[in-house]
Amino acid sequence: AQKVTQAQTEISVVEKEDVTLDCVYETRDTTYYLFWYKQPPSGELVFLIRRNSFDEQNEISGRYSWNFQKSTSSFNFTITASQVVDSAVYFCALREAAGNKLTFGGGTRVLVKP
Amino acid sequence: GAGVSQSPSNKVTEKGKDVELRCDPISGHTALYWYRQSLGQGLEFLIYFQGNSAPDKSGLPSDRFSAERTGGSVSTLTIQRTQQEDSAVYLCASSLEGANGELFFGEGSRLTVL
Numbered sequence: 001a002q003k004v005t006q007a008q009t010e011i012s013v014v015e016k017e018d019v020t021l022d023c024v025y026e027t028r029d030t031t032y033y034l035f036w037y038k039q040p041p042s043g044e045l046v047f048l049i050r051r052n053s054f055d056e057q058n059e060i061s062g063r064y065s066w067n068f069q070k071s072t073s074s075f076n077f078t079i080t081a082s083q084v085v086d087s088a089v090y091f092c093a094l095r096e097a098a099g100n101k102l103t104f105g106g107g108t109r110v111l112v113k114p
Numbered sequence: 115g116a117g118v119s120q121s122p123s124n125k126v127t128e129k130g131k132d133v134e135l136r137c138d139p140i141s142g143h144t145a146l147y148w149y150r151q152s153l154g155q156g157l158e159f160l161i162y163f164q165g166n167s168a169p170d171k172s173g174l175p176s177d178r179f180s181a182e183r184t185g186g187s188v189s190t191l192t193i194q195r196t197q198q199e200d201s202a203v204y205l206c207a208s209s210l211e212g213a214n215g216e217l218f219f220g221e222g223s224r225l226t227v228l
Contacts (some may be wrong), residue, residue, distance in 0.1 A: 035216075035217075042221070043203065043221055044220070044221045044222070045207075045218065045219040046219075047216045047218070050216060071125065090170065091156065100170045101162055101172075102147070102159070102217060104149075104156045104157040107155075108154050112132040112181070
């Protein structure tokens with residue numbers, strides 16, 4: 001069975017600090033897809049990134065970066081130089097190639113204070 | 115608009131009543147999902163539709179919950195004899211592809227059962 005664990009329920013930082021969100025997953029499939037979504041206070045989930053299990057290259061997009069390590073089944077997300085607009089709940093998710101559903105972690109609430 | 119549209123945005127009902135929640139996916143998206151998000155919690159998978167295939171109903175919590183998708187487009191989630199524990203935000207998402215497609219979420223329907 002697939003499972004996603006986000007151990008940090010809430011992180012509070014001061015603007016311009018870096019923040020790393022942890023995500024650990026479990027799956028028996030060799031082919032799977034990992035995602036990060038952002039849920040701002042408005043409620044609508046926004047897609048941030050998709051990574052497939054064959055591609056362990058780390059990725060950087062502006063102030064966002066992702067570190068995928070199959071050896072530890074982790075897909076961590078770092079926000080560099082955080083801004084107040086980064087305040088949101090961030091969800092990590094997993095989808096097995098053989099299945100239909102996207103399994104979400106419990107989410108990490110990030111609060112960036114000015 | 116061009117995004118996933120859900121209605122109503124808010125619904126307050128009395129325990130024991132039936133409710134219907136509607137989702138209008140992005141035009142051309144063949145896959146449609148329903149998720150439930152309870153207060154402060156992660157997202158719980160409910161049901162998945164893909165084209166003309168039989169839906170994956172494995173996430174529906176009880177036989178009081180049902181969903182249909184007419185004409186491969188609009189979907190309705192029905193909850194019969196609502197209970198207080200059904201109170202949550204019901205999120206609909208659609209995507210172009212199957213296993214590795216990015217999901218586009220609506221803003222959700224907030225259900226409160228008194």
